[in-house]
Amino acid sequence: MVSFTENDAGAAVPEVRRVLILGGGSAGLLAALTLKRLHPALDVQMVRSSEIGVIGVGEGTTAVFPAHLFQTLGISKEEFYREAQPTWKQGIRFLWGPREEFLYDFEFQYDRQFPGMPKPTGYYATGDCTDLSQATALMNRQKAFTTGPLGKPLIKGQYAFHIENHRLVECLEAIATRSGVIITDDTLDHAEMADGQVAALHFKSGERRTADLYVDASGFRAELIGKALDEPFESFSDALFCDRAVIGGWERTDEPILPYTTAETMNHGWCWQIEHETFINRGYVYSSSFVSDDDALAEFFEKNPKVTTKPRVVKFRSGRYRRNWVGNVVAVGNASGFVEPLEATALAQTIYECRWLAESLRVTGCRPDETNVGFYNRIIGIAWDEIRDFLAFHYKFNTRLDTPFWKHCREATSLGNYEAVYQLYREVGPNPVLLFHALPERPNIYGVEGFLAMLVGMQVPYERPHDAAPQERELFDRQRAQIASAAKGGVTVKQALDAIRKPSWQWT
Numbered sequence: 001m002v003s004f005t006e007n008d009a010g011a012a013v014p015e016v017r018r019v020l021i022l023g024g025g026s027a028g029l030l031a032a033l034t035l036k037r038l039h040p041a042l043d044v045q046m047v048r049s050s051e052i053g054v055i056g057v058g059e060g061t062t063a064v065f066p067a068h069l070f071q072t073l074g075i076s077k078e079e080f081y082r083e084a085q086p087t088w089k090q091g092i093r094f095l096w097g098p099r100e101e102f103l104y105d106f107e108f109q110y111d112r113q114f115p116g117m118p119k120p121t122g123y124y125a126t127g128d129c130t131d132l133s134q135a136t137a138l139m140n141r142q143k144a145f146t147t148g149p150l151g152k153p154l155i156k157g158q159y160a161f162h163i164e165n166h167r168l169v170e171c172l173e174a175i176a177t178r179s180g181v182i183i184t185d186d187t188l189d190h191a192e193m194a195d196g197q198v199a200a201l202h203f204k205s206g207e208r209r210t211a212d213l214y215v216d217a218s219g220f221r222a223e224l225i226g227k228a229l230d231e232p233f234e235s236f237s238d239a240l241f242c243d244r245a246v247i248g249g250w251e252r253t254d255e256p257i258l259p260y261t262t263a264e265t266m267n268h269g270w271c272w273q274i275e276h277e278t279f280i281n282r283g284y285v286y287s288s289s290f291v292s293d294d295d296a297l298a299e300f301f302e303k304n305p306k307v308t309t310k311p312r313v314v315k316f317r318s319g320r321y322r323r324n325w326v327g328n329v330v331a332v333g334n335a336s337g338f339v340e341p342l343e344a345t346a347l348a349q350t351i352y353e354c355r356w357l358a359e360s361l362r363v364t365g366c367r368p369d370e371t372n373v374g375f376y377n378r379i380i381g382i383a384w385d386e387i388r389d390f391l392a393f394h395y396k397f398n399t400r401l402d403t404p405f406w407k408h409c410r411e412a413t414s415l416g417n418y419e420a421v422y423q424l425y426r427e428v429g430p431n432p433v434l435l436f437h438a439l440p441e442r443p444n445i446y447g448v449e450g451f452l453a454m455l456v457g458m459q460v461p462y463e464r465p466h467d468a469a470p471q472e473r474e475l476f477d478r479q480r481a482q483i484a485s486a487a488k489g490g491v492t493v494k495q496a497l498d499a500i501r502k503p504s505w506q507w508t
């Protein structure tokens with residue numbers, strides 16, 4: 001039974017007591033767990049289709065993910081590490097731009113100034129840009145964590161994960177079921193509509209299900225937000241030109257498990273390398289306007305001769321729905337929008353969506369009104385657009401190759417709402433304090449740090465470089481050496497995995 005209240009605008013909106021989530025991939029499960037944890041009184045049901053299955057890709061996270069899992073959702077680390085079997089990621093190693101490589105972590109390399117130095121770090125990172133943060137010093141040495149007493153890994157700070165998608169989904173589904181989420185296997189047949197809203201969902205089993213709020217977590221199919229509600233899709237095609245990925249991998253033999261994702265420039269896009277404990281996953285993201293599937297596959301194999309799995313091509317379109325919350329439907333995950341995984345942002349964006357949904361219910365006492373829904377759509381839209389613009393910086397300034405694809409990226413990529421950040425950088429250089437004032441509207445997920453990591457990493461020129469005196473340079477290098485010294489005694493991913501599997505290991 002739906003109960004109604006009057007909102008500020010005078011429109012009747014239902015009180016949310018029963019939520020029906022369509023889809024049980026990582027997005028549906030994160031939505032279910034977040035809602036159940038933050039609103040235990042809600043009746044949360046989920047229907048997902050084993051006939052359709054999950055997308056099966058999406059294996060790198062950002063630091064938002066472990067923080068949400070362990071702190072917000074209170075998931076047991078012991079269970080998660082046992083069942084999902086993640087490895088750790090301290091950031092991304094970019095084979096990108098004119099340098100041989102540069103690193104991007106979840107800490108601060110460029111939004112900082114070393115003690116006693118007259119300028120922020122970016123001004124000194126003209127040649128060697130290594131060891132500017134603890135995380136990159138670890139990555140540089142293929143270490144996952146520093147160590148504490150008795151040489152135990154200090155698993156803390158801003159780390160992220162590599163996780164196989166199926167393992168993650170199985171693990172989260174078991175936890176969701178235990179938390180009281182009712183999960184049913186069925187396939188949506190059609191949505192019953194009334195007054196432009198979803199009135200019920202009809203499934204192939206013949207079931208008709210109703211709820212106060214429907215969460216569309218049906219992946220790229222976007223069954224409710226796209227098909228039933230026909231919400232316009234805003235393409236990101238003026239900034240992101242890739243639309244396909246070919247994915248394959250091989251069983252790990254003697255390769256070290258690297259504590260980072262690798263992103264490598266390719267002729268018509270880029271290739272990721274994701275590090276699972278027993279498997280190495282590669283994926284070539286490319287633009288079908290510049291290369292055929294067959295030629296992309298040939299380049300993929302040439303770069304990755306060890307690939308043994310049958311390569312799989314996934315097609316996608318970059319963009320987002322104009323509104324993610326329409327009437328009594330909220331879309332999350334791939335159903336709400338998509339960008340390629342160059343910064344592995346999808347799970348973080350999904351968490352952002354779920355957190356704001358839970359927050360909207362909290363501040364309105366589960367009676368979200370038009371103001372609240374409008375705010376939700378604005379903030380989620382801004383977050384999507386920021387991700388688009390951040391990825392655009394990666395494309396606009398990558399001078400590594402002169403193929404038609406990369407020439408086009410340099411000429412045609414729009415920097416969107418962050419154009420002013422680049423223009424100011426050109427003038428003042430990597431000055432985080434000044435650049436902060438050029439940032440557009442919140443949320444600023446990446447902050448000045450993210451944009452500087454790309455601009456400095458790719459050695460994008462600016463007008464007034466700093467000519468450091470020899471003693472200044474020496475002081476700078478001494479501080480980098482100090483950062484590096486703690487990383488030298490660190491542990492590898494393999495050593496850290498062995499440590500947490502010892503019976504004596506205790507999570508704090």
Ligand SMILES: Cc1cc2nc3c(=O)[nH]c(=O)nc-3n(C[C@H](O)[C@H](O)[C@H](O)COP(=O)(O)OP(=O)(O)OC[C@H]3O[C@@H](n4cnc5c(N)ncnc54)[C@H](O)[C@@H]3O)c2cc1C
Nearest residue numbers: 023024025026027055058060188218219333334341346347
């Ligand atoms: C090439 C590629 C690489 C990626 N890499 C990353 C990455 O490194 N990091 C990252 O965070 N993300 C990545 N992503 C995004 C990733 O896919 C998502 O983060 C996430 O794993 C998938 O979320 P989902 O739950 O929205 O979709 P899905 O996994 O597709 O789940 C959809 C669910 O809806 C159900 N469903 C669909 N239609 C119906 C229906 N009619 N009836 C009933 N149920 C239905 C399905 O059965 C399934 O349970 C990548 C995506 C692609 C394409």
